[in-house]
Amino acid sequence: MSVERPVHPVSIVMIEDDEGHARLIERNIRRAGVNNEIVPFQDGTSALSYLLGPDGSGEASARRHLLILLDLNLPDMTGLDILEKVKANPHTRRSPVVVLTTTDDSREIQRCYDLGANVYITKPVNYEGFANAIRQLGLFFSVMEVPQNP
Amino acid sequence: MIHTGYNPALVALSIGLAIFASYSALDLGARIRGPSTGPRWAWVAGSALAMGGGIWSMHFVGMLAFDMGMAAAYDLGLTLLSLLIAVVVTGLAFTWVAYRGEGLASILVAGPLMGLGVAAMHYTGMAALRIPGDLAYDPAIVAVSVAIAVSAATIALWLAFRNHGVGQKLLAAVIMGLAVAGMHYTGMAAATFTAEAEGAPHAHIAMLAPGQQNLALSVAGATFFILFLAMLGASLDQQRIQRDLQASEARFRAAVQAVRGVLWTNDATGRMIGEQPGWSAMTGQTRDQYQGYGWAEVVHPEDARATLDAWNETVRARRTFIHEHRVRMVDGQWRHFAIRAIPVLEASGEIREWVGVHTDITEQREAEAELRESNQEIQRYAYIVSHDLRAPLVNVMGFTSELEATRHEVRAALTGHPQAERIDTDFGEALSFIKSAVNRMEGLIAAILKLSREGRRQFRPERLDMTALIQHLADAHRHQAEAARAVVTITPDLPSIVADRLAIEQIFGNLLDNAIKYLDPARPGQVMVTAQSAGPRGICFSVTDNGRGIAERDHARVFELFRRSGAQDRPGEGIGLAHVKALVRSFGGRIEIRSQLGVGTTFSVTLPRGASTAVDQVSKPAPLEAA
Incomplete structure (x- = not known):
């Protein structure tokens, strides 16, 4: 999409504590032909500080085009905390959030959608499924419109 | 018409006899249905002899006290018949009470019967009188005399079987005695003696010939002696009952100490009254503090409201009280108690008091x-x-x-x-x-x-038609069954149970799957699902196959996670039975295996019929033993 719409460079914020998973996700997104910048974070605190700014106001994300890939199991907080803060902040709430996690607990899934998650994907354990899912996600990203944050 | 008169001393003796006889008879009669030793008929016979004999001697002494102004003799046959009537009819009345109970309806039969017995005895006795003259009755007064006998006897019986105190029994005896004597003297008043024409009237003062007086005293003496023996028998029995009562009280005290609990009593309305040594020692509350509903003060504040509500509801419904709550001990510590209390009933069915036990279940909890x-x-x-x-x-x-x-x-x-x-x-x-x-x-x-x-997972219990459920599972396995040339037979009309559908499907799905998977290719497969009752609350379902069987050393192992038995020639991870066992146990059931290598396997799953929630057990209140 960066090719078609260079005016709005969309950044993919990837919050994933497992380095291996992060690398595998990145590789497969690239394989789908997505060349956007990927900003990786391994813990919730640093991710929130990037998204909402050090002051937590969210000003930092104003006018950014962000797409957030979120894992729920983080060392310092759960992904739900981040989801809640992102969707409650006027500057970040328009950013699409894709929850990508190992949990397939139905209550957890409902919770995420209730909090405003846009997509919930369970990481398939077998690698073929995993790689396939990420590649399709990449294809989905390439046709997706990401609005600018207010 | 001739003048008649009474000897006052003998009249008094006759009334005394009637009362004493009534007391003995009613005392013996009360033992018919009590905890006394010996067969019932013996107590009935004793009562009948005392009552009948008493009535008869009262009558006889009363007759001797009567001076009818002419020579009188008695027909022996009719006199003995009158004694027999008195004994038999009162015996019938006591028998009625003995076998029909002491209810009002029963007393309303026995009382009039006894009254009629008294009257029949009197008029038969009168018929035995041989006098040189005529005897005529005024029908109205006769009727009054019978009415007196019937009503007084009924009241006396009712009193005697309602109350167990000596005073009340005495009152009943007096009423009964007056029934007998009153009937007699009223009956005498109904009689008019007419001397025969030339019959010379003698002096009419109530003077007895010495022979007649002696006869009266002998009859009275003999009767008193018989009644005395009856009372002696009754008092020996009373002593034995007392001993039994003391023994049972001692046993009760020992039981209270043995049950590791604290015993308390409340009055009929559910209020704590009187000395409660166990409760005081446990909680440190004084009598003033625990009285009424004061005991609730040491019940944990979170439990107190629910306890009072449950207690009042139980007292209203007269049920067995089963509850749990925390109580503050004398040292300030909270401990968990299970409480069970039952109403103790009077013979009349009214609640006399409540007896309860607090059992410490803190460790258990x-x-x-x-x-x-x-x-x-x-x-x-x-x-x-x-x-x-x-x-x-x-x-x-x-x-x-x-x-x-x-x-x-x-x-x-x-x-x-x-x-x-x-x-x-x-x-x-x-x-x-x-x-x-x-x-x-x-x-x-x-x-x-x-x-x-x-x-x-939270279970959602629902009523399950087990025949339909297992048939459905068998249909789902039809393909595998056909491939293994196996026939699955399900007993029609399997009992229904209340349980979580998914879990039950998983249990029997796994068992059916295993049965079909491990059949012996050497013979046509047969899988059977049957059920039988297991105690009042359980049902045992069995899945039986004629497959290759499981070696005995593996019987426990097959239920372990990731463990499998026999040739590893079928796909599987060793999860199924571990899963089944976990599910069965979470229902409060159990699973057992019977299997012989090369013959077949039976898995028996015992499940509760209903959802495994504690059912409020309602037992009958304990009636108070008549003592």
Whole structure:
């Protein structure tokens, strides 16, 4: 999409504590032909500080085009905390959030959608499924419109 | 018409006789249905003899006290008949009470019967009178005399069987005695004696010939002696009852100490009254503090409201009280108690008091809480472990696949190299071992995760038609069954149970699956599902096959996670039975195996009929023993 719409460079914020998973996700997104910048974070605190700014106001994300890939199991907080803060902040709430996690607990899934998650994907354990899912996600990203944050 | 008169001393003696006889008879009569030794008929006979004999001697002494102004003689046959009538009719009345109970309806039959017996005796006795003159009756006064006998006898019987105090029994005896004597003297008033024409009237003062007086005294004396013997028998019996009562009180006290509980009593309206030594020692409350509903002060504030509501409801409904709450001990500590109280009933069916026991179950509750906690911990642990194990596994799997891609690149790069073939083979072998190990591990983790999820799932109990449910499962396995040439037979009309549908489907689905999977190819397979009652609350379902069987040393092992038995020639992970066992146990049921190698296997699952919630047991209130 960066090719078609260079005016709005969309950044993919990837919050994933497992380095291996992060690398595998990145590789497969690239394989789908997505060349956007990927900003990786391994813990919730640093991710929130990037998204909402050090002051937590969210000003930092104003006018950014962000797409957030979120894992729920983080060392310092759960992904739900981040989801809640992102969707409650006027500057970040328009950013699409894709929850990508190992949990397939139905209550957890409902919770995420209730909090405003846009997509919930369970990481398939077998690698073929995993790689396939990420590649399709990449294809989905390439046709997706990401609005600018207010 | 001739003048008649009474000897006042003998009249008094006759009335005394009647009262004394009534007391003996009613005392003996009350033992008919009491806890006395000996057969009932013996007490009935004793009562009848005392009553009948008493009535008869009262009558006889009364007749001797009567001076009818002419020579009188008695027909022996009719006199004896009158005694017999008195004994037999009162005997019938006592028998009626003995076998029909002491209810009002029964007394309304026995009382009039006894009254009529008294009257029949009197008028038969009068008929035995041989006098040189005529005897005529005024029918109205006769009727009054019978009415007196009937009503007084009924009241006396009613009193005698209602009350057990000596005073009340005495009152009943006086009424009964007056019934007999009153009937007699009223009956006498109904009679008019007319001397025969030339019969010379003698002096009419109430003077008895010495012979007549002696006869009266002998009759009275003999009667008193008989009644005295009856009273002696009754008092010996009373002593024995007293001893039994003391023994049972001692046993009761010992039981109270033995039950590791605290005993208390409340009055009929549910208020604590009187001395409660056990309660005082346990809670430190004084009598003033626990009286009425004061005991609720030391019940834990969170439990007090519910306890009072449950208690008042129980007192209203006259049920057995079963409850649990925490109580503050004298040292300030809270302890957990199970309470059970029953109403003690009077013979009349009214509640006399409540007797309850507080049993300390603190240790039990703590152990249960600990067990529950450790169970939850294991489940959490299993969940976390399986989750966290999954994450690195994705990496191992992912990068192995990446290596696979790299392997092709390496092979291409090494084209022409002498060792190219060997390197590629080594590469491939290593990768395939890693992949198969990861696949295996993934299966195990999935299994642990599934088990831990099952443990956390909330059951939704519903009534299940077991025949339909198992038929449905069998239909789902039809393909495998046909492939194994197996027939699945389900007993029609399996009893229904209340349980979680999914869990029951998983239990029997696994058992059917195993039965079909491990059939012996050497013979046509037969799988049978049957059920039988297991105690009042359970049903035992059995899944029986004629398959290859399980060796005895593996009977316990097959229920363990990841363990399998026999030839490993069928696909499976060794999860099914572990899962089944966990489910059965979470229902409060049990599973057993009977199997013989080469013959077949039966898995028996015993499940509660209903949802396994505690059912409020309602037992009958304990009636107070008549003492």
